[in-house]
Amino acid sequence: MKRTVPLVIAAVTGFILIASYFIPYAQSWGEEAMIWFDILAAIAFVLGGGNLLKMHLQKISNRRAGWGFSIVTISAFLITLFIGLSKMGVNPAEKFPEWSWSGDYLQEGGGFKWMYDFIYLPLAATMFSLLAFYIASAAFRAFRAKNTEALILLGTAFIVLFGRTYAGIYVSQPIIDGLASITGAEVESLMSLRLDRITSTITQVFILAGNRAITIGIALGIVSLSLKVLMGVDRSYLGSEE
Amino acid sequence: MKNSTIIWLVLLVVGGGYLMFRTGSGSMGRAYVRHETFDAKASFEEQIQKLDNEEQKDIADGKKLPEAKSAARERLEARLPDLEGITWTKVKSAERGELTTDAGQPDPAVVFSWSRTIGLWIAALGTFAIMSFLWGDNVFYKLAEAVVVGASAAYAMVVGFWTGIIQNLFGKLIPSVMRDTVLPGLPSSQHTEWIYIIPLVLSVLMLWRLAPVGGWISRWPLAFFIGATAGIRLVAYLDADFVQQIANTIMPLIVFDNKQGLLIGKSIGNIVIVIGVLTCLIYFFFSFEHTGAVGSAARVGIFFLMITFGAGFGFTVMGRIALISDRFNFLFYDWLWLPLPGIDA
């Protein structure tokens, strides 16, 4: 019961959705299933928030290291939640002024928008921007041309880093002009040797080939994994035996 | 006191003092808003007037105002008495360039905003707190991190509630209640769809995961989720990422232009692409030992993959640096009000 019913649910849902691709009659079932899917996705957000609360409350009650910061996390969570759910500072929608709760929860001037603009956006954006510094440090410490493969990787990276800025044109254009004057060829015919054009060629030929093979490989992997899940062979999503 | 501590304290006092002075003199770190009063009754009267004008125009053209617009006008007129006294102030962010009118005078509609100014300073100090991690792990970074973790989880929850649960679950199960409270614009054709009891039950079962007992029941909605994902992905990946990719790889190896002239560059490019795809796929076949011809082909495939990953690294670097530019843009322009070239100060 604990493990059989979920396997049946997964199989029935999956095969209905596959059938809806091919059988027009089943298309409406597929649409309905996807709307339920979207509702459950929203519940997953609620579950995520609830899980965060549970985890941090346990950390505080057990007085584990860093429990003080858990208080900060929970406070930020509860304050943001209250402001968002209560639509604090949000005016009604202009088309429905009689209904005081009709306004958009992310309305300009509302409390939730304030939280987004001045807390969430700057902190989240800055957190990811730190990666630029770590990439520079990693490039210095770890990027080594130890063998042929690494050399090719490095060489391509250099061409792309150069070619994707004005430096690529600034450095290679005079070389092309010089080559043209030496060989007597048209500058236009040698333009494919300019660094930005070489980068384009690398993209349209080599990156395309490599990524196409990777895409095909991933597709086969996803298909086999999906089939295993639908046939009940892969049961890892059910967790441990209970 | 250590020398480094003294230096940090001096920097903090001098720097902080300078920032406070500049803020106090109105040279930086201030946020302004534009206020606009919204009068509900006046707005509705304007809409009715617009429909009246359209009707006049239609009559002059020998036509009648469409039924839908007549009905809309009647509905607007019926609501007018309830709108008496309903007014509020709309708030819009004002950019730095909007503080004065074209004549160079202060714009009276633009006013200083305490809440946004405080927010601006919180954002700036929070940015520094996160960046302080570059020096080393510290309490300011941990505080900022704790805040962003809590705020982002709550943000997702609020968004999921208003867009998913209210709109699609309660909007379909109890549309009349939703229409009377938070969704007055819900289509009048929306009636109770009892089948949505099923996702309601699945939602409760999913939340049961947090309960101390009976958490196993959350496997049922999870199975629905996983089954749905597997079902849609199976066909989508097979179509877009397998069949279509093979179709795209079937390309002419010798390319001619419209005048039957050989396009050498394009032909070589196509040949290299086909060789590249085949050799990379051969490399991914780990069921065969990579020796002999297979080994050589796999080696060529590795070179293609190394070029791919090298280019990927280059693009990744590009992406990360743009993120730093954006943060510096915020600090220099939005907070410090430095006169960045190319932007009106």
Added chain:
Amino acid sequence: MSDFFRNLDRRWIFLVMGLSVAIPMLMGVVFPEEPSQEVLDVFNAVEDLEDGSNILMAYDYDPASKGELEPMAAAFVRHCAEKTHKLYFITLWPAAIPMLQKNIEILNREYPEYTYGEHYVNLGFRPGNEGVIKVVVTDLKKLYGNDVAGTDLNELPMTANLKNIQGMDLIVNVSAGTPGTKEWVQYAGTPFDIKMVAGVTGVGYTPLVPYVPAQLTGVLGAIKAAAEYEEAVLQNYPELRKNPATQEGLRRMGPQLVAHMLIITLIIIGNIIFFMDRKRGVA
């Protein structure tokens, strides 16, 4: 000298990286950009459409990637507005809702002739990732009964007769990851043959190259492509040059160049030290 670099504290690298972005930014270093063929493919996909065509603006990015994607998102909005295309804004990311609003503000500020409901509509966000695409591609109103302001979609001229997105002339997707361009290609573009262009982060660019041009007309990859696209728009609509906000991507290429040179220099120095150590037989 080699010992200095061998034992270099990484915080010095962080400082130099910061300065290499900050100084060009403060000096306003801007370089000329020449739109490449890949960018022109995207530009022409929008430009060649008849004025007033229906465009689905699927903006799927969050604050973490706005530094890279906001310039191209804004450039797309301005280009479409110059062509008086009808814009349907939608997103699959919860944190992208204010991003949509910010781009719509461009229309409110710079294109006052654009009326809500007649020229553009904000459908907003629904949870479900690719599940949302699966529904809107067959019956949009099953998932979107109202727009973000709560207005019934049946009451807006643009959406009154809109059954699904199959009738869109183009999908413009700006994406920072999953769900994003790949999902739009897999669930909308490929099965229903809807024309698509995309703008993505540098990280997300190379995996999308295999889709071009059969399944995805063109892709803008990273801030460089954003700058080129802005230049293409400015070359065709020169009056937009008076507005500094139209050159945000171009402005960011100055710091980009300096930072790239720094990365290249660091890699070279690191490898010189590596080879010196290898020659000396140091592990």
